[in-house]
Amino acid sequence: MTEARIDYARLLNSAQYEAVTSIDGPLLVIAGAGSGKTRTLVYRVAYLVERGIPPESILLLTFTRKAAMEMLSRASELLDGRCQRVAGGTFHSTGNQILRQYGDCVGYGNGFTIMDRSDSEDALGLLIDRLGLKSSGRRFPKKSTVNSIFSKMVNCSLDLDGVLDENFPQFLEFGADLQGLYVAYEQYKLEQRLMDYDDLLRHWWRLLEEQPAVRKLLSQNYRYIMVDEYQDTNLLQAEIIRLLASEHPNVMVVGDDSQSIYSFRGARFRNIMDFPKLFPQARVLKLEQNYRSTQPILDFTNVLISQAREQYTKYLFSRRESEVLPVLASVGGERDQSLFVVRALREFQLVGIALEDMAVLFRASFHSYDLEVELARAGIPFAKYGGLRFAESAHLKDVIAHLRVLHNPLDAVSWHRLLLLVEGIGPRTAQRLINWLMTHAASATAVRDYISEQKKTAGMTRLEPLAALMEEITDPQRTLVERIQAVRSYYEPIAMRKYDDYPKRFRDLDFLEEWAEQYPSLQTLLTDLTLEPPDFFSHKADLRESGRLTLSTVHSAKGLEWRVVFIIAAAEGRFPSPYASYRTEDLEEELRLFYVASTRAKDHLLISYPMRFGGFQEQDYGGRPSPFLQSISRRVLQRVYGEDFHLKLQGDDAKQPERRKNPTGAKPEGSPLQAQRADYLPGQRLDHAEFGRGVVLKVESHHAVVVFEKHGKKILELHIPSPSTGAESATRRGADAERGRREDGESMGAGVGKPWDQ
DNA sequence: GTTTACGCATCCCCG
DNA sequence: ATGCGTAAAC
Numbered sequence A: 001m002t003e004a005r006i007d008y009a010r011l012l013n014s015a016q017y018e019a020v021t022s023i024d025g026p027l028l029v030i031a032g033a034g035s036g037k038t039r040t041l042v043y044r045v046a047y048l049v050e051r052g053i054p055p056e057s058i059l060l061l062t063f064t065r066k067a068a069m070e071m072l073s074r075a076s077e078l079l080d081g082r083c084q085r086v087a088g089g090t091f092h093s094t095g096n097q098i099l100r101q102y103g104d105c106v107g108y109g110n111g112f113t114i115m116d117r118s119d120s121e122d123a124l125g126l127l128i129d130r131l132g133l134k135s136s137g138r139r140f141p142k143k144s145t146v147n148s149i150f151s152k153m154v155n156c157s158l159d160l161d162g163v164l165d166e167n168f169p170q171f172l173e174f175g176a177d178l179q180g181l182y183v184a185y186e187q188y189k190l191e192q193r194l195m196d197y198d199d200l201l202r203h204w205w206r207l208l209e210e211q212p213a214v215r216k217l218l219s220q221n222y223r224y225i226m227v228d229e230y231q232d233t234n235l236l237q238a239e240i241i242r243l244l245a246s247e248h249p250n251v252m253v254v255g256d257d258s259q260s261i262y263s264f265r266g267a268r269f270r271n272i273m274d275f276p277k278l279f280p281q282a283r284v285l286k287l288e289q290n291y292r293s294t295q296p297i298l299d300f301t302n303v304l305i306s307q308a309r310e311q312y313t314k315y316l317f318s319r320r321e322s323e324v325l326p327v328l329a330s331v332g333g334e335r336d337q338s339l340f341v342v343r344a345l346r347e348f349q350l351v352g353i354a355l356e357d358m359a360v361l362f363r364a365s366f367h368s369y370d371l372e373v374e375l376a377r378a379g380i381p382f383a384k385y386g387g388l389r390f391a392e393s394a395h396l397k398d399v400i401a402h403l404r405v406l407h408n409p410l411d412a413v414s415w416h417r418l419l420l421l422v423e424g425i426g427p428r429t430a431q432r433l434i435n436w437l438m439t440h441a442a443s444a445t446a447v448r449d450y451i452s453e454q455k456k457t458a459g460m461t462r463l464e465p466l467a468a469l470m471e472e473i474t475d476p477q478r479t480l481v482e483r484i485q486a487v488r489s490y491y492e493p494i495a496m497r498k499y500d501d502y503p504k505r506f507r508d509l510d511f512l513e514e515w516a517e518q519y520p521s522l523q524t525l526l527t528d529l530t531l532e533p534p535d536f537f538s539h540k541a542d543l544r545e546s547g548r549l550t551l552s553t554v555h556s557a558k559g560l561e562w563r564v565v566f567i568i569a570a571a572e573g574r575f576p577s578p579y580a581s582y583r584t585e586d587l588e589e590e591l592r593l594f595y596v597a598s599t600r601a602k603d604h605l606l607i608s609y610p611m612r613f614g615g616f617q618e619q620d621y622g623g624r625p626s627p628f629l630q631s632i633s634r635r636v637l638q639r640v641y642g643e644d645f646h647l648k649l650q651g652d653d654a655k656q657p658e659r660r661k662n663p664t665g666a667k668p669e670g671s672p673l674q675a676q677r678a679d680y681l682p683g684q685r686l687d688h689a690e691f692g693r694g695v696v697l698k699v700e701s702h703h704a705v706v707v708f709e710k711h712g713k714k715i716l717e718l719h720i721p722s723p724s725t726g727a728e729s730a731t732r733r734g735a736d737a738e739r740g741r742r743e744d745g746e747s748m749g750a751g752v753g754k755p756w757d758q
Numbered sequence B: 001g002t003t004t005a006c007g008c009a010t011c012c013c014c015g
Numbered sequence C: 001a002t003g004c005g006t007a008a009a010c
Helices: A014-021 A037-050 A065-078 A081-085 A091-106 A117-130 A143-155 A160-167 A169-191 A197-210 A212-221 A235-244 A270-278 A295-305 A334-350 A365-378 A394-407 A412-419 A427-439 A446-453 A460-474 A480-498 A502-516 A522-531 A540-545 A584-598 A657-661 A730-744
Strands: A027-031 A058-061 A087-089 A224-227 A251-255 A283-287 A327-331 A358-362 A382-385 A549-553 A562-567 A601-610 A638-641 A674-676 A685-688 A692-699 A703-708 A712-719
Touching: A014 A037, A014 A283, A027 A037, A027 A270, A037 A058, A037 A065, A037 A081, A037 A224, A037 A251, A058 A065, A058 A091, A065 A081, A065 A087, A087 A091, A091 A197, A091 A212, A091 A235, A091 A522, A117 A143, A117 A169, A117 A412, A143 A160, A143 A169, A143 A197, A143 A235, A160 A169, A197 A212, A197 A235, A212 A235, A224 A235, A235 A251, A235 A270, A251 A270, A295 A584, A295 A601, A295 A692, A327 A334, A334 A358, A334 A365, A334 A562, A334 A601, A358 A365, A365 A382, A365 A549, A394 A412, A394 A460, A394 A480, A394 A502, A394 A522, A412 A427, A427 A446, A446 A460, A460 A480, A480 A502, A480 A522, A562 A584, A584 A601, A685 A703
Parallel strands: A027 A251, A027 A283, A058 A087, A058 A224, A224 A251, A327 A601, A327 A638, A358 A549, A358 A562, A382 A549, A562 A601, A674 A712
Antiparallel strands: A685 A692, A692 A703, A703 A712
């Protein structure tokens, strides 16, 4: 057991080794993009298990369950199968498991059903109606808005007024109504044994906070806690961690403040900065060596993130040299962009890069519609991630509703949904039936009793098929798949009336039926469908083997990497999202999002923006590249026209003579802090006499900001040769030139001039 | 009194 | 393409 089989010191760099072997006490690891964060966690799991720590007492919290499973199976390969027994998953799924055991401690008796976002909104809609909040004349917030207000309250530990003041001042006048609605919603969920996503965290927290005995038990159980993607946790989650660690200090959190992209869900990257306050003895380690990307890609991403107002302290460097710069390609319209991507994909394929090693990323799911059409036409297989989820489409929710009332007959949200499917039943009749069910008999088969009781009323015969179905699927003899089949044969005629495109939807139901086979119980199936909904290519391994191109939102691409990454729709009005263009902190998050997208690339990064694009706000944007890119030097980001793009164009030495001929940059004479301004250009790497290797971030009139590998960010004073020369940095000239073009109204699409780069 | 049909605006990211 | 409010139909 004590015999070390893994040579950790040899397999890890010194910072990683420290992170892996410091197993006792609080530890914060700041891990830059591609710095081997996952590797570190995997080795740490193996190290802990190898040292004889029972795997069941290790808790690994990750952002998706997929990530957790992947890490555990890698750890198992490294060591042995014991690693699979480590407890792990998302905060929500872990909360779910714990609350299934201790639900009665927080007022939920035996069992509950988890609602997804649209279920919450349905419930809120019903309550808004019931409380008559809509008729009060003025415009009451939409139910989706109400949902996000309530969610912010929970995730940011604020009261209603706090959230309204901060984020929704336009709804301050509805304070009292919203407060009443909040209370009603709480009660509604409790009565019906429903929990929304936030409840899984909130009740988990309550359990730990209010039940010292349970807290002690759980904390003693999970002796070693690891949290991945800590920058995307919210206040409530940080509190949960603190409480889980009440009996020991063994908490390791890993994160990167530059990659915090979930503030809409309450994430606060400040949790990282505050970790040492929560755990005063915390050690802090930084992983700064990047093993993923080439140095030119990192030069670009370093400069990109330096535009953030919140200053970060990481400097990423790589040993992967390359001549190939990231490219910003301008294309005429969305169709031209798709053609550009397809053409470039083919070129990469020709030099031996497989489709599964490439990805196209975008800000919003609909940005890839045109490309999807073009890929289909070109016969290029792809898999898309992000956007609407499988279990959220109407037809699946319809089928699932029938299964949910089976599991939880109190679930009025699902009753409501499935009753409205019956012809002749509207909200009124549905409500009456639901009221009757709730007061008389809490069982799915009680529909029959209701019919008998109401026999006189016309229309009750319409409920006959439903009553028969409920009786059939309640039969304990039936397997899960048989029940789904029964629901389908009841539902499909309804769907045929409702949807013109029913064949496509029936194929989804086929998939559901197949998917359900692996589940031992209805409850676990229902939980997974809301917590970890399947996508059609559920394991990344499948995807890699399948020879498909990946299309993904940036959010869904978090933590992944590809040899070639395209970022499309990097245009003003697209990225940053126009919804996030008002508040500085929202814009900063968009910048971090762009940073996340860019740091996914290992070898090639190609960013494109259409000059014209469709959509309702078309007129407002003049076809400029994303503001995040506009002032970035051509030394780190090459500009081309999409139609001119060719692999050879990249890395053409003739285009970047000064960069290639003097790659180590300036070594100023005299004072180490002085240099001629012309020696310093943003993005330029240099080897400084005193501070060693670094990269120039910004050049101002009298100083330059340089980040050094060993010494971090330094401000170097610039010696200016002579004012009469009017020396201007390349950035300045570049920015002015670009602005000039725009103001002249010179259209790039007109084909005047060639790549701006020369 | 209830249900349904139709025209309307809206459309980001996610456990 | 789905979710809303309103008007016609049962």
